[in-house]
Amino acid sequence: MGITGNDESVQPLGYNQKDPASFNNEAYIHSTASGVYQTTTKPTTDFSQDENKERGNWSGRFDFFLSCLGYAVGLGNVWRFPYLCYQNGGGVFFIPYVIMLFLVGIPIFFLELSLGQFSSQGPLTCWKFSRIFNGLGYGMVIVSALVGIYYNMIIGWSLYYLFASFTDKLPWEHCDPSWQFCNENFPLMSCNSTMGLNAYDNGTCYNGTDLLGIWDKKIAANNSIKQISPSEEYFNKVVLGISEGVHDMGGIRWQLALSLLLAWIIVFFCLMKGIKSSGKVSRLDGWLL
Numbered sequence: 001m002g003i004t005g006n007d008e009s010v011q012p013l014g015y016n017q018k019d020p021a022s023f024n025n026e027a028y029i030h031s032t033a034s035g036v037y038q039t040t041t042k043p044t045t046d047f048s049q050d051e052n053k054e055r056g057n058w059s060g061r062f063d064f065f066l067s068c069l070g071y072a073v074g075l076g077n078v079w080r081f082p083y084l085c086y087q088n089g090g091g092v093f094f095i096p097y098v099i100m101l102f103l104v105g106i107p108i109f110f111l112e113l114s115l116g117q118f119s120s121q122g123p124l125t126c127w128k129f130s131r132i133f134n135g136l137g138y139g140m141v142i143v144s145a146l147v148g149i150y151y152n153m154i155i156g157w158s159l160y161y162l163f164a165s166f167t168d169k170l171p172w173e174h175c176d177p178s179w180q181f182c183n184e185n186f187p188l189m190s191c192n193s194t195m196g197l198n199a200y201d202n203g204t205c206y207n208g209t210d211l212l213g214i215w216d217k218k219i220a221a222n223n224s225i226k227q228i229s230p231s232e233e234y235f236n237k238v239v240l241g242i243s244e245g246v247h248d249m250g251g252i253r254w255q256l257a258l259s260l261l262l263a264w265i266i267v268f269f270c271l272m273k274g275i276k277s278s279g280k281v282s283r284l285d286g287w288l289l
Contacts, residue, residue, distance in 0.1 A: 058275055067278060068113065075154060152267065156260035160239060163259070172234035179237065180211065183227040191215035 058064045085093045119126040123140040127133040164171060175182035189212065191197045191205035198206045203220030205212045214220045214227065236242045243250040270281045 063275075067275070072109065075151065148267075152263045153260060155263040155266075156256060157239065159259040159262055160256055171238070172231040175230045175233065179228070179230070179233040181226070181228045182230055182233045184230065186211070186227055187213045188217060188227070189213040189215060 058067075085091075115126055121128075123137040123144075124134075125137070127137045175184035177185065179185060189205055191199040191212075193199065196207065197212065198208075199215050200206060201219070202223040202225060203214055203216040203218070204225060205215045214225070217226075220226060239253075239256065241250055241253050270278055
């Protein structure tokens with residue numbers, strides 16, 4: 001093996017140029033210009049340490065699998081998907097859904113996972129290999145931010161209901177006397193003029209100036225009048241405190257604001273250590289899904 005100048009050449013022990021299979025990944029022989037031969041050992045990969053020191057790596061394959069499960073299955077599947085099926089023809093909706101799932105959904109999902117695992121970078125920097133795709137990274141961040149905002153509001157509602165349920169009688173179980181159109185206060189009834197009741201053309205029944213109920217559901221529905229369940233009235237009037245219109249902005253719902261703050265604090269603690277902490281959280285919520 002020829003040496004010129006101060007060059008240093010390295011060849012693995014047992015290496016035979018005619019037989020590449022003889023390559024040894026562990027031991028190396030160093031030949032220097034002084035003719036001194038040294039044998040060193042190539043350091044092996046330590047899987048107990050993170051390969052990416054800045055961002056960290058998954059604690060294990062199980063954490064990664066459960067995180068993917070939690071990412072793929074969420075409120076959209078439990079809450080939004082059945083509603084879309086109902087609105088778009090029921091079982092017939094599954095035909096275009098399955099087609100788009102295999103042609104678009106799964107390939108994009110696989111692309112996102114593989115690119116993220118390969119580059120170990122976020123959506124803004126993983127597209128460095130092709131600047132034309134940089135806009136995709138910004139779009140992913142914007143969409144994730146919007147989804148995070150309204151998903152956290154739903155979590156805030158859930159926390160509100162959790163605290164409100166710590167009572168022997170649920171507040172949305174029965175109608176409050178002030179809820180005029182609640183079905184217990186606004187029943188379906190027979191509006192008989194012989195009893196001094198007045199049947200109006202919009203399907204409602206009055207006793208003088210007092211609204212008593214509905215005498216015809218179909219006519220009332222055509223006039224945008226309907227009975228409302230106690231749970232819906234509670235959500236609109238107590239939880240949200242919906243005003244009469246955009247001209248009345250209303251005040252801050254402090255119970256909701258604190259519930260939303262708690263939701264963001266929970267998210268912070270779940271993500272404070274990156275995938276190290278989120279992977280541990282996925283062990284719980286992955287099984288719950």
